[in-house]
Amino acid sequence: MTSTLRPYVKACSLTFALFSFCVHSSMSQNDLTVHVDGLGQDTVYLAHYYGAKLFYNDTAVSDANGKVVFAGKPQEEGGKYAVVLPGPKFFEFLMVDEPMEFETTAANPSGDLEVVASKENEVFFGYLEFIQGKRTERSPFDKVLQDSSATKEEVTAARNGIQALTDEVNEYQYYLTNDPRDFLFGKYLSMVNEPKVPDAPEEVEDKAMWQYLWYRNHYWDRVDFSDPRLVRDAAFDQLIKRYWGKVLPQIPDTMTAEADMLLAKTLDNRNQDMFKYMLHHMTYASESSKIMCMDKVFVHLVNTYYRTGMVDWLDEAQLEKILERAEDLKHTLCGNRPPNVTLPNLDQDEWVELFDIEAKYTLICIWESTCGHCKKEMPKLERIYEAWKPKGLEIFAIGNDFEPEPWQEYIREEGLDAWINVSDNPLINAQDSATALIYKGRTNLESLNFRTTFDVYATPKMFLLDEDKKIIAKQVGAVQLAEILSQIEGLEETLPYFAPEEKKESAENDH
Numbered sequence: 001m002t003s004t005l006r007p008y009v010k011a012c013s014l015t016f017a018l019f020s021f022c023v024h025s026s027m028s029q030n031d032l033t034v035h036v037d038g039l040g041q042d043t044v045y046l047a048h049y050y051g052a053k054l055f056y057n058d059t060a061v062s063d064a065n066g067k068v069v070f071a072g073k074p075q076e077e078g079g080k081y082a083v084v085l086p087g088p089k090f091f092e093f094l095m096v097d098e099p100m101e102f103e104t105t106a107a108n109p110s111g112d113l114e115v116v117a118s119k120e121n122e123v124f125f126g127y128l129e130f131i132q133g134k135r136t137e138r139s140p141f142d143k144v145l146q147d148s149s150a151t152k153e154e155v156t157a158a159r160n161g162i163q164a165l166t167d168e169v170n171e172y173q174y175y176l177t178n179d180p181r182d183f184l185f186g187k188y189l190s191m192v193n194e195p196k197v198p199d200a201p202e203e204v205e206d207k208a209m210w211q212y213l214w215y216r217n218h219y220w221d222r223v224d225f226s227d228p229r230l231v232r233d234a235a236f237d238q239l240i241k242r243y244w245g246k247v248l249p250q251i252p253d254t255m256t257a258e259a260d261m262l263l264a265k266t267l268d269n270r271n272q273d274m275f276k277y278m279l280h281h282m283t284y285a286s287e288s289s290k291i292m293c294m295d296k297v298f299v300h301l302v303n304t305y306y307r308t309g310m311v312d313w314l315d316e317a318q319l320e321k322i323l324e325r326a327e328d329l330k331h332t333l334c335g336n337r338p339p340n341v342t343l344p345n346l347d348q349d350e351w352v353e354l355f356d357i358e359a360k361y362t363l364i365c366i367w368e369s370t371c372g373h374c375k376k377e378m379p380k381l382e383r384i385y386e387a388w389k390p391k392g393l394e395i396f397a398i399g400n401d402f403e404p405e406p407w408q409e410y411i412r413e414e415g416l417d418a419w420i421n422v423s424d425n426p427l428i429n430a431q432d433s434a435t436a437l438i439y440k441g442r443t444n445l446e447s448l449n450f451r452t453t454f455d456v457y458a459t460p461k462m463f464l465l466d467e468d469k470k471i472i473a474k475q476v477g478a479v480q481l482a483e484i485l486s487q488i489e490g491l492e493e494t495l496p497y498f499a500p501e502e503k504k505e506s507a508e509n510d511h
Contacts, residue, residue, distance in 0.1 A: 044083060080093075099118070100117060286301065337465075342354070
């Protein structure tokens with residue numbers, strides 16, 4: 001399904017075509033001056049990072065001697081920027097609150113760069129030069145370690161040499177990240193340095209869990225939540241992606257709580273840029289996640305932040321799409337009860353209510369008699385039903401056919417009438433009939449609109465409910481359903497009624 005969240009960043013993307021640009025002309029005291037040897041009067045672009053991507057920010061024309069000047073940015077708009085020359089070729093630098101001046105060449109702007117003025121950039125490029133020097137010094141040691149004929153003494157010396165170089169790098173990084181002048185590059189450097197996890201106390205039994213929780217609780221200590229410039233560097237993008245996708249357990253309730261905690265830090269520090277970046281990533285990742293029930297996080301974020309007017313960077317059409325998507329999902333969130341669907345039975349002469357079913361597990365299965373994939377799944381569902389009916393499973397199968405006759409005929413021909421079959425029909429969906437049925441209390445709007453209620457855009461679509469009719473699994477296939485039931489009941493043999501090729505096909509489809 002196409003995500004509704006792709007057009008979040010309202011900026012001009014930097015592409016190799018370089019055929020358009022955005023112009024911003026606010027003057028300040030931290031103007032950027034670049035002297036480019038070999039460049040005449042030509043268009044030069046200024047771009048800024050937003051996470052790991054570059055976006056157009058400004059444009060200027062160099063003079064006949066290759067000098068180009070850009071107006072500086074306010075402190076809160078600082079961060080990692082790039083000057084893009086014809087080619088395109090570019091060099092990166094730190095946009096900070098001080099006059100900045102560079103000299104370079106059109107042939108090799110990054111390699112020939114010299115800082116004329118800017119203490120921050122002297123620190124930035126000085127560190128890069130330092131690291132490159134240490135890599136050169138390390139190279140002979142790496143060759144020794146890769147040489148199978150090296151002696152034990154040579155290997156030991158090489159390892160000691162690498163450790164000495166590592167200690168030098170760590171010492172330099174400590175100096176930069178703790179300098180009282182509060183360098184922006186020091187903050188960027190802090191973000192890429194992992195926290196050092198201490199040993200667990202002796203009295204702790206599960207030491208690995210203790211260390212994981214310590215790491216999780218201290219993960220964001222390296223980030224200054226009051227500084228909006230941090231989002232304009234790839235390090236911040238890597239931090240939020242790793243935390244959201246790998247550090248946190250992919251449990252909706254846990255992720256919801258963590259999202260609110262992080263977003264509160266940005267709001268408490270009035271850091272709108274960081275709030276926007278984090279919220280965008282969390283919202284898009286939860287909406288597009290393949291992990292079951294993660295849409296619960298998406299709906300929470302939309303209802304808490306988008307629907308309450310806290311998102312002011314989207315246009316009305318974009319915002320409306322996101323709100324509508326959350327509305328579509330609200331009835332089928334894990335842990336919640338779906339509406340009490342009431343529809344006519346197989347013969348279309350009696351109304352059956354979902355909540356009247358007394359069962360340990362209830363499976364809602366929305367399917368069509370003309371759907372090829374449904375025809376493959378229904379025989380598998382039969383086998384599951386035979387095995388699990390004695391253990392408390394009931395199936396509430398909703399026919400998605402718009403005409404009841406083909407659906408009825410298929411059920412009777414295939415012998416699929418052991419479980420509960422319900423569906424709608426054109427007559428009860430007629431406006432006058434539907435209004436009368438709802439008015440009399442025979443059914444409800446969610447039942448007659450079950451395709452919208454259950455967000456049916458493909459069939460079959462299944463929801464597993466517990467004894468209280470709360471959703472415990474959703475959008476699963478028959479094989480997955482059997483696995484989930486077996487796991488809940490603690491059974492070792494999960495799929496005794498499926499052939500190996502059926503298990504393999506299900507795994508491939510899930511992937």
